[in-house]
Amino acid sequence: MTTPAAHKIEVRREQREHGAVAHVVYDYSRRLNVLNPPALRDLTDTFHSLAKDDDLRVVVFSSVGGKAFIGGADINHMASLREGEEGRAFITLIHKLCQSIRDCPVPVIARMEGYTLGAGLEVAAACDMRIAADNAFFGMPEVKVGIPSVVEAALLPRLIGWGRTSRLLLTAETIDAAKAEAWGMVEEVVPLAGLDAAIGRCVDAIVEATPKAVRSQKTLMRRWERLPLDEAVQAGIDAFAQSIAEGEHIKPMADFANRKKPSSS
DSSP: OOOOOSOEEEEEEEEETTEEEEEEEEEOGGGTTOBOHHHHHHHHHHHHHHHTOTTEEEEEEEESSSSEEEOOBOHHHHHTOOSHHHHHHHHHHHHHHHHHHHHSSSOEEEEEOSEEETHHHHHHHHSSEEEEETTOEEEOOGGGGTOOOOGGGGGHHHHHOHHHHHHHHHHOOEEEHHHHHHHTSSSEEEOGGGHHHHHHHHHHHHHHSOHHHHHHHHHHHHHHHHSOHHHHHHHHHHHHHHHHHHTTTHHHHHHHHTSOOOOOO
16 A cells, blocks of 8 residues: 655646746645655656746745745654765755756746745755745754755855855854845845735746746856856857847847837926
8 A cells, every 4th residue: 555645746837828837836834844755756856847848937936834945854864864875865866856946947936934944945045036935034954963064055155155155054053034135045035925926026027028038048047157257158149149040039129129218208
């Protein structure tokens, strides 16, 4: 007899005139939405499937319960690990989820309320944007339980700088939403009642842009992370040339050029 999964993942697809918006909703709320191996595999498969949707424009990644976006990796599972290769296999699952988010060809927005800890913050860092409620808290507590912060924690210095990353990882400090915004960890903090509206504004702005340009921009930004400056500039030149050749710019540029000029009176 198969034991039912303790977690649930719902994908809500919202079809709009110019493409689709996907809402990935993770529910393991009875345990603060922690990540165990089955959940990691299922979430990774979910993002791999979404990546194949040519009509997709943006993904919103959220969780259920309000107490946590993702409360970290499942400490009960980690406490059972004894062999190095067991640890390698588990942490690789976290990396694969983060990589599936980063490889998703459209922007992924993290909708964050409550606690985002450890692996949860690594997942959030893998998203393209992070919008949080003012009741959110963030931390990397791994050193308190005998392990270093790894995998996509390596993205944090790009977001908040080396000094703040050192403070977060070496002291296991938990910071509130206001500090996270001041540090650049999240793009926007709003009252909880306005969180969905803030997410909606961001989604609308992405959907109103042209689809190939948005996908090209995300791909290019990922390349910028890996390339030396001169090569990154050249990659941008190549992306621009390809965009012109594909012709997606013709109508929106014509519409912009022919817009009604504001009155000077």
